[in-house]
Structure formats: C-alpha cells, structure tokens
Amino acid sequence: MEFATIPETSLRISRIGLGTWAIGGWMWGGTDDAESIATIHAAFERGVNLIDTAPAYGFGRSEEIVGRAIAESRLRSRVVVATKVGLEWKDGKVFRNASRDRILREVEDSLRRLRTDYIDIYQVHWPDPLVPIEQTAEAVQTLFDQGIIHAIGVSNFSVAQIKRFRRVAKLHVVQPPYNLFEREIDAELLPYCRRSGLAMLTYGALCRGLLSGKLHPDAHFDGDDLRLTDPKFRTPRYTQYLSAIRRLDQFAQDRYGKRVIHLAVRWLLDQGATTALWGARHPAQLQPIDEVFGWSLDVAAMAEVDRILRESITDPVGPEFMAPPPRPKLEALAAAE
Numbered sequence: 001m002e003f004a005t006i007p008e009t010s011l012r013i014s015r016i017g018l019g020t021w022a023i024g025g026w027m028w029g030g031t032d033d034a035e036s037i038a039t040i041h042a043a044f045e046r047g048v049n050l051i052d053t054a055p056a057y058g059f060g061r062s063e064e065i066v067g068r069a070i071a072e073s074r075l076r077s078r079v080v081v082a083t084k085v086g087l088e089w090k091d092g093k094v095f096r097n098a099s100r101d102r103i104l105r106e107v108e109d110s111l112r113r114l115r116t117d118y119i120d121i122y123q124v125h126w127p128d129p130l131v132p133i134e135q136t137a138e139a140v141q142t143l144f145d146q147g148i149i150h151a152i153g154v155s156n157f158s159v160a161q162i163k164r165f166r167r168v169a170k171l172h173v174v175q176p177p178y179n180l181f182e183r184e185i186d187a188e189l190l191p192y193c194r195r196s197g198l199a200m201l202t203y204g205a206l207c208r209g210l211l212s213g214k215l216h217p218d219a220h221f222d223g224d225d226l227r228l229t230d231p232k233f234r235t236p237r238y239t240q241y242l243s244a245i246r247r248l249d250q251f252a253q254d255r256y257g258k259r260v261i262h263l264a265v266r267w268l269l270d271q272g273a274t275t276a277l278w279g280a281r282h283p284a285q286l287q288p289i290d291e292v293f294g295w296s297l298d299v300a301a302m303a304e305v306d307r308i309l310r311e312s313i314t315d316p317v318g319p320e321f322m323a324p325p326p327r328p329k330l331e332a333l334a335a336a337e
C-alpha cells in the first residue's frame with residue numbers, strides 16, 4: 001500500500017480507499033450485512049485505512065455497517081473515516097440540502113451511526129443551489145473549530161464553487177468523479193488542486209464496475225441497480241466501452257503483465273489522485289489491490305492509453321446522470337421560514 005498525508009492535517013491515508021456506497025444497498029440492488037462487514041475487514045487486512053461513506057448510502061445503512069465493522073475490529077484510532085453531509089431523503093428519493101440546520105443535525109446522526117465521537121474527513125456531498133455556499137462553509141467550519149471533524153471536504157464542486165467556499169472556511173479535501181472514462185477534472189479541477197495543495201479523493205475508480213474487466217455484453221442488473229439507467233451501459237455505447245476495456249486489458253498484459261483493473265487504478269494514482277476510492281461489497285473484489293503497487297505508467301504508456309480511449313469511444317458520456325436534484329422549491333421556502 002502507498003500512503004499520503006493530507007496537507008495541513010495529521011491524517012495519513014492509504015492511496016486506495018474503500019468506497020461503501022454499494023454496501024448501503026440503495027441504487028446497487030441490495031446488500032448483505034455480513035458480507036459487507038467481511039469486505040471492510042478485508043480492506044483493513046490489505047492495508048486500506050480510509051473508508052468513505054455517506055448518510056445517503058442506504059439512508060444510514062452504509063454508515064451503520066461501517067460503524068459496526070470498525071467497532072468490531074477495535075481499530076477506530078487507526079481508521080480514517082470519511083463521510084458526507086448535505087443530502088436529505090424522503091420516500092426513497094434524495095435531494096440536496098446543505099443548509100446550516102441540516103448540517104448541524106446530520107452530523108449528530110452520522111456520529112451515532114458510525115459509533116464515534118469524531119469524523120476524520122467531513123465532505124459536503126453536493127453543492128446546494130438553494131443555499132449560499134458561504135452558509136454551508138460556515139456551518140462546516142464551526143464543526144471543525146469544535147474538533148468534531150478533523151478535515152473539511154467538498155464533493156462535486158466546481159473550481160468556482162471551491163473558491164467561494166474557501167473564502168469562508170478551510171478546505172483540505174475534494175472528492176470529484178475520476179476514472180479512465182470520466183476525465184472532466186483534467187481540464188481545471190485537477191491542476192487547481194495540485195497548485196492549491198488540496199488532497200483529491202477521487203470516486204468511481206472502476207466506473208461502476210466497468211473497469212474491473214469482468215462485465216460482458218449480456219451482463220444484467222437487478223432491482224434498483226443504477227447501471228440499469230447508466231447511459232454507459234446502453235448499446236451501442238456499451239459496446240464501445242467494452243471494446244476499450246478489451247484493448248486496455250491487452251495493453252496492460254503485454255506491457256506490464258497486469259490486467260485492466262490494475263491499470264485503471266494505477267493510472268488514477270499516476271495522474272495525481274491522492275487516493276482512489278474503490279467500491280466493493282465482497283472481500284474477493286479487493287484481491288487485485290496488491291497488484292496496483294510497485295510499478296507505474298510512463299509517458300509513452302499514458303499516450304497509448306489515451307489513443308485506445310480516443311479510438312474506441314466515439315460517443316463518450318459522463319457521470320451526470322447520478323446528480324441528485326435540489327429540493328422542490330416550495331418545500332425549501334417553507335423550511336427557510
């Protein structure tokens with residue numbers, strides 16, 4: 001495992017973090033508690049010390065499972081817990097709410113579910129267009145000043161929104177989507193974070209399983225699995241992504257004796273992600289971690305990867321379909337009164 005320090009904090013984090021969205025079940029076709037806990041323990045055994053979760057993942061369930069797994073392993077002081085704030089849910093639907101009241105209430109719920117009295121990294125999950133960024137930033141800074149949270153993060157924020165946030169509060173971490181197929185941050189956010197000393201916990205390392213190399217043209221998903229609505233998984237586009245994966249896998253084998261899953265995560269780390277968040281819900285899914293370390297892509301390999309992507313995917317699409325909507329306006333007005 002490689003480790004990195006989050007600037008201006010004492011947090012030392014593994015460069016692969018366990019993502020626990022699927023462990024919450026919601027939008028992933030359900031979950032199994034015992035298997036989830038075994039997955040978290042398997043991550044610790046492989047040297048992962050960063051666990052990323054959120055209240056919205058399974059409407060509290062992911063945080064509860066993470067809290068239970070850490071308590072059972074008695075490793076709280078050695079685990080870096082990253083959770084989030086600023087989404088509310090009603091009747092199975094999720095809306096943005098990053099108001100001061102919501103944040104101050106939600107942190108208490110997270111602490112209870114996580115069975116802890118502090119949160120290492122607290123991230124605003126999505127910018128809320130109905131709440132001034134300054135209000136959100138001030139509320140999170142208050143929690144930091146009280147010592148309840150040890151680092152402040154934002155997720156899915158643009159550079160302009162980050163600059164506004166930083167005028168009011170400290171910022172240590174950003175959490176954008178980033179993987180071989182979703183590279184919107186290359187243009188602005190990535191260079192900005194490098195220049196500003198912000199740690200980047202990038203999410204979706206495997207692009208919802210695509211870059212595992214295990215998916216095939218007839219893969220089927222059950223229940224509320226988000227891949228049923230993910231535009232990347234719809235033909236004819238799906239065929240383009242699968243073709244890119246085949247070529248990347250061949251390249252990884254020929255050049256490095258690795259597979260596409262190792263290449264996908266190594267590429268992220270070599271591009272400058274501080275930590276790649278890898279979603280898993282079965283212990284065996286973490287087995288490939290060891291092969292991500294001890295090598296890196298050189299300039300020629302980076303160029304070859306780009307060529308394969310350019311040639312294979314002629315109709316790319318981003319992760320925008322995952323963005324939760326703001327609260328319905330009337331409700332937001334009533335809440336503000």
Ligand SMILES: NC(=O)c1ccc[n+]([C@@H]2O[C@H](COP(=O)([O-])OP(=O)(O)OC[C@H]3O[C@@H](n4cnc5c(N)ncnc54)[C@H](OP(=O)(O)O)[C@@H]3O)[C@@H](O)[C@H]2O)c1
Nearest residue numbers: 019020021022203204205206207208209212277278279285
């Ligand atoms: N801030 C945000 O807005 C945001 C948004 C999305 C994600 N995240 C964070 O980032 C984390 C990672 O992103 P993600 O969960 O979307 O997805 P991901 O890492 O791109 O993919 C995770 C999925 O890939 C499959 N997988 C993992 N390892 C595998 C292996 N070895 N072989 C085959 N399949 C494998 C699993 O799906 P199956 O079990 O179905 O096979 C797993 O649930 C999340 O868990 C969450 O913590 C944050």
